[in-house]
Amino acid sequence: MRKHPFTYLFIFLSLVTSSFSFADEIASKHHICIACHTHNAKSVFPGPQLGGLPADYIYQQLDNFKHGLRGDDAETEMMKNIVLGLTDKQARGLSEWASDHEVKQVFDVNKASDTVGFKVYEEKCLDCHNSVIGRFMTDSPRLEGLNSGYILKQLALFKSGSRTVAEPSKHQTKMISVIKSLTDEEFLSLTTFIQQAGQ
């Protein structure tokens, strides 16, 4: 039986309006994230820049916050509550949007390439984090948009086992074991290097 032309019109219109309303729904959440996730955010809890991070990484981190895998202080609890207020579809849409955002470089290894800690970074971290190919091969996030306070906090969380991944990949497992294997001396010089490179 042939469908009446109005049936097609109806299907078309409902597809168009439903995609508009989803886009509007995501857009209505942008301002919440933007308030904290730009490089010069004035919020009480400024967060790291999200631009340039793969959408899948951002989505995975939202899921990690939701499941308490990113620590349990006031900042991570707040992110957890924000994620609990999102549907899965919104979290995916916001991850795509945030990934496309502009990022201003903050962490720059050249600012501290004459420190002892640079050698530790060069030997233990650089291959995965500092080139497009390295990041692509290992699914590692770019560190350029991060400041030293955030980076050092994350290293401390990885080291103490408070930041984990539900089903870690080979590279995620390696990342965590590398941090845990650093001697106190190496960790200290890495800290000084990061403080200088990420300010």
Ligand code: HEC
């Ligand atoms: C009030 C401030 C605030 C708001 C609003 C906020 N965030 Fe955050 N966000 C933070 C802070 C602070 C952290 C770092 C938490 C930590 O210390 O681990 C963070 C971390 C993140 C991370 C982890 C980034 C990484 O490099 O691993 C993602 C992803 C994220 N937020 C996404 C979002 C999205 C999407 C929204 C909007 C729905 C949002 N945030 C709203 C403050 C905020």
Ligand code: HEC
């Ligand atoms: C085998 C590759 C690999 C090595 C080596 C490695 N990392 Fe990572 N790193 C990763 C991956 C993959 C993640 C994402 C972990 C996750 O999904 O939570 C990550 C996450 C991070 C984060 C969190 C970024 C964010 O946006 O929250 C920081 C900071 C970091 N690494 C710093 C370092 C430092 C410093 C070293 C050297 C001591 C290092 N990494 C060594 C692969 C690596």
